Amino acid sequence: MGQNGREDAQTSAGFFDPYQNCWRVRQADRLALVVDGEDYFAALRQIVSQAQHELLLIGWDFDFEIEMLPGESDGDGNAPDGLPNHVGAFLQAAVDQSPNLNLYILKWNGAVVVAPGRLLSSAAVYVFSHERIHFALDGHHPFGACHHQKIIVADNSFAFCGGIDVTENRWDTAQHLPGDTRRVGKDGALLGPWHDATTALAGPVAESLGELARARWFRATGETLTPPGDVAHDIWPESLAIDATQIDVAIARTEPPYDGSPLINEIECLFLDSIRMARDTIYIESQYFTTQTICDALYDRLSEDHPPEVIIVNPEAALSGFEDQSMHVLRGRAIDRLQVADHSGRFRIYSPVNSADEPIYVHAKIMIVDDTVLHIGSSNLDDRSMGFDTECDVAIHGHSELISSFREKLLSEHLGVSRLLLRETLGREGSVIATIERLNALKGRSLKPIQLLPETWVGKVLADTRLMDPRYVARESSNAGKGLRPRHIAVAAAGIAAGYLAVKLWKRWNRK
Structure with a gap:
């Protein structure tokens, strides 16, 4: 695919705003x-x-x-x-x-x-x-x-x-x-x-x-x-x-307020700017889908008279039952809300399966907007990644051949078809959603619509408190770094482990 990107440098500089997005x-x-x-x-x-x-x-x-x-x-x-x-x-x-x-x-x-x-x-x-x-x-x-x-x-x-x-x-x-x-x-x-x-x-x-x-x-x-x-x-x-x-x-970061440093939420700003500028298609792969600000922005776009298509690719379920109760209850609420806004049938959320119909866990963190913007990084679409955890993403803008080709690569992998077939189908259908649904009809790998599960009382409590998906708030800044910290637990555990290893080595040495 190799291409020279200097022709788009001025456009990229206009979209990327250092220390903002x-x-x-x-x-x-x-x-x-x-x-x-x-x-x-x-x-x-x-x-x-x-x-x-x-x-x-x-x-x-x-x-x-x-x-x-x-x-x-x-x-x-x-x-x-x-x-x-x-x-x-x-x-x-x-x-x-x-x-x-x-x-x-x-x-x-x-x-x-x-x-x-x-x-x-x-x-x-x-x-x-x-x-x-x-x-x-x-x-x-x-x-x-x-x-x-x-x-x-x-x-x-x-x-x-x-x-x-x-x-x-x-x-x-x-x-x-x-x-x-x-x-x-x-x-x-x-x-x-x-x-x-x-x-x-x-x-x-x-x-x-x-x-x-x-x-x-x-x-x-x-x-x-x-x-x-x-x-x-x-x-x-x-x-x-x-x-x-x-x-x-572009390099974008999330860093929570800590030790007097302010919140850095460049990644969140970049996501929001990308969603606002979309014309036709917003394609997202993420481990989670719970971010309130991102869901609000997608809700606004889907409510428009001529909204872009919004395609989310998520894992079917989380890695543990506890995590699933918390994060995917929040996801279900986000899906319900976006479906209310989706008056034009432009929103889909899928999960990939392999040729044996086994769920493929999605850990990739990707957003592609039209053939114009591509994000890849460590940040999920959850509140943690927007303002609580430390994250780093990279993004490119304006390189249409590179970006559209990468989306083809991802979709052809998920659908188990050649990139040529995907491209031809997209050309006929004129829609990413219609292309996915046409190729889903073939035998083999596919993107399955995610089915929402009813909320349990445990899931409701976890979701209402956002225990697994907090967002850092200003009132917490005065306490940042105080009290019992994860590092204290980790250092103590590492010390115990080091002592255990030393004892094992000492016993082994004495047996020789």
Whole structure:
């Protein structure tokens, strides 16, 4: 798809408004739009292996025990590139082979509480890893919030930014095959199909993402990291095709008020500006659909005489019953409200299934407006992502061929058809909704309309209180950072785990 994007730079500058709907706009010398974990993890290995000076891994979670290339380990546990397949051992090997490489891993402190089974591996990395591997837990956020950015920067010149975490249950192919034995948990159980997305970026925009990542490290640890100087070697994963060159990319953030800093809600403003400017189609993929401000904006657009089509792709259900009761009750209320406004039949919300009719979990965070605006990032369409959690998205504007082609790629994957058939059907139907419904009639994969479930009393209480989906409010700012914090729990848990590991090693040593 590769295209030169400089002809749209002036238009992009007019739409993006730094410190309103984005942080800054920087050029990407090369850009790739990455869909699903198979391509991402393969590209990530290549980037880690190429880095020579600095690797910044900023994320919601890191699981050091998972295989990066499932099913490809040899008898020694190595991937086809000759390095260990498991994340932790691979990172150790990458540092060993690059004498000047420093690796910084910043993980949300609450992840060790949400997923305690990964606490020991995190503690092991912290206590026993290479001296040039630096690990920290991030607790610099209001109580109950989380650090949700997913950014990886190599040598200040290449970055991934999107929605894919380096953790369990993120790897899958674009086919989302039923019963794929490579899609397996550490306990040996088969995992369900998983749909995700991120971006690969090289050039000045990666430099800015490096600045953002180092700022996050400083706030979490108090340590100032000096960026590496000019990197002589070229960094790009050979497995990724380049989708665009010399293209302006906006970086947008969510940061809640904390320690006297004001709310940053650039992502929310960018979503709202994008919805307001839509002419024909608003296409969204998100893990959730509960954001009050976004739903209000969509309600206003659907109430117009000639509204755009609004297509939402969500998972059928949440990952746990508790989460489903809370978040999907809120989603049901949003759907009910938008259906009231939808006097022209222009609103649909779907969930993808594979060829065996199994639900595919949607973890991607994407918005495409017409063939004009594309957002990809870590932010969900929930109130947390608009003003409570820490998020980072990237966006492009005005590159119609690139944007429309990417929407074709997503829809053809969900519908299990060729991009040519999708394009031809869209040309005949003149409508994305009509195209989806026409191709849904074919046997195989499809996008199924989401069916609303009745509210239980538990779901009603959780939804009314927005326990799982809070929005930071000004009156809380005076208490930010005070009292019992998730980091206190995480540090205590990490200490216990480190002690446990030390005792095990001591006993093993004494037995020798």
